[in-house]
Amino acid sequence: MTQTPVGRRERKKAATRQAIADAALRLFLEHGYDRVSLREIADAADVSTTTLFKHFSGKEALVFDQERDNEAQLIAAVRGRAGGQDIVGALREHFLGAYLPIARHPQAAEFVALVDATPALRSYAERMWTRHTDSLSAAIAEECGADHDDLGCVALARFVLEIPALVRGRPDPRAAIEAIFDILARGWVRPDPVR
Numbered sequence: 001m002t003q004t005p006v007g008r009r010e011r012k013k014a015a016t017r018q019a020i021a022d023a024a025l026r027l028f029l030e031h032g033y034d035r036v037s038l039r040e041i042a043d044a045a046d047v048s049t050t051t052l053f054k055h056f057s058g059k060e061a062l063v064f065d066q067e068r069d070n071e072a073q074l075i076a077a078v079r080g081r082a083g084g085q086d087i088v089g090a091l092r093e094h095f096l097g098a099y100l101p102i103a104r105h106p107q108a109a110e111f112v113a114l115v116d117a118t119p120a121l122r123s124y125a126e127r128m129w130t131r132h133t134d135s136l137s138a139a140i141a142e143e144c145g146a147d148h149d150d151l152g153c154v155a156l157a158r159f160v161l162e163i164p165a166l167v168r169g170r171p172d173p174r175a176a177i178e179a180i181f182d183i184l185a186r187g188w189v190r191p192d193p194v195r
Contacts, residue, residue: 094105
């Protein structure tokens with residue numbers, strides 16, 4: 001969970017970052033991602049393009065403004081889990097707590113449509129999550145006492161990091177997340193054939 005900045009300077013930076021992200025999303029939803037320039041976003045947020053780039057690495061990052069803390073939160077879910085809780089259970093709890101509020105946001109359907117309709121955003125979203133594979137798998141391996149490059153730990157991390165892409169746009173995100181974690185916890189069970 002993102003902590004509230006404590007100092008005036010940190011609060012001002014956070015407010016500026018949020019204003020830029022909000023302006024970008026509003027313009028993208030109104031006009032389409034490819035039809036909005038960075039200059040238009042900066043103007044709408046009442047900042048310079050230099051200020052925009054101090055807060056965001058590029059246009060795609062404006063759409064996914066909340067992703068900065070994902071890696072730290074995933075690792076914290078693994079390392080800070082309750083005594084006796086397994087890693088898959090801790091990651092399930094994390095995803096249900098972190099992803100569901102996003103999926104239930106009033107603009108979630110519009111956001112998903114924007115991402116799905118924009119190849120650059122779809123690709124960025126996938127890269128954004130999977131870039132955490134090494135650090136998440138290392139944390140899992142460390143907690144299990146396994147080698148850093150243990151294939152099972154890497155596979156678990158990668159599967160977990162695919163969840164946002166697999167769940168995006170599903171009518172019941174909770175059920176989808178639960179189903180995926182059931183597979184991770186118990187293994188895949190062949191579905192009954194439809195007759």
